[in-house]
Amino acid sequence: VRRTVTEELDPGHRHWSSMHWLYPNTFIPTSGGDGSDSGDNGDANALRYADDLLSAARKTVDHKRSHGGGHTSWSASWESCLRARLRDGAGAWDALSRVARRYAGRNGLSF
Known part of the structure; x- marks a missing residue:
């Protein structure tokens, strides 16, 4: 029996688990x-x-x-890595810039 899911419960969920095959693997x-x-x-x-x-x-x-995905510090960081692996430099920079703008303290550590 094949079923097709037509409704996404949370398409912007912070996890990129389905992309492990691309990064970090x-x-x-x-x-x-x-x-x-x-x-x-x-x-x-x-x-x-x-x-x-x-x-x-x-x-x-x-x-x-x-x-709305990439809305936490580590999620945006992971998005940056995924985009870099996909050779999307502008997208990687955007995600990394989001980490610096929204989630990094004065000491450079994210929260």
Whole structure:
């Protein structure tokens, strides 16, 4: 039985747990999406599979942020790392700047 969830309970929730594969881990496929390495075609499949995963990750991070995600010090810090891993320098800087503006004390420590 397959069911589809159509309602998000808290799309801006502070946890980025679903993104562990991207950061702090680094799961970017280097072989075909099925786990096999079948030469040139396998390399093309791996790149396409990696592109699909990274595109989905970008959409997830953007969606979560547009619903208020990254609203705690460590959550915004993690968002910065995710965006950096996705090669989104402007987004990473925005999240890191948010940490400095909203959550850092005079001593530079966040709270």
